[in-house]
Amino acid sequence: MSLDADIKFNGIILEMFQPVSEVEVKEIITMSPNKPCDLDPLLTWLLKQPLDHILPPRTTAINRSMDESMMPLCLKRVTAIPLLKRCGLDKADMKNYRPISNRPFIS
Numbered sequence: 001m002s003l004d005a006d007i008k009f010n011g012i013i014l015e016m017f018q019p020v021s022e023v024e025v026k027e028i029i030t031m032s033p034n035k036p037c038d039l040d041p042l043l044t045w046l047l048k049q050p051l052d053h054i055l056p057p058r059t060t061a062i063n064r065s066m067d068e069s070m071m072p073l074c075l076k077r078v079t080a081i082p083l084l085k086r087c088g089l090d091k092a093d094m095k096n097y098r099p100i101s102n103r104p105f106i107s
Contacts, residue, residue: 020062022055022056025062035105077104079102080099080100081099082097082100083097083098083099
């Protein structure tokens, strides 16, 4: 089964990839904060509720993504918010901002 990613990775392929286990994925998801993202179809805490049911397909998708060097474009989307680097800087000068990216939880 292929991930059918929109863009194929052309960089250096991981040749020594160690697949992640469901235990590792569960630990990462459980420890992740419940921060919202405008791109999330569900609230993070709702996604964590049926965690044991989504672990097998999620773990398979992660391992397949790494194995095939592909990630679906829909999981690469972010919302970027410009944040002033420090108080007192000229708000009209774009150089005084840094982008803060917020990714969907599932990605």
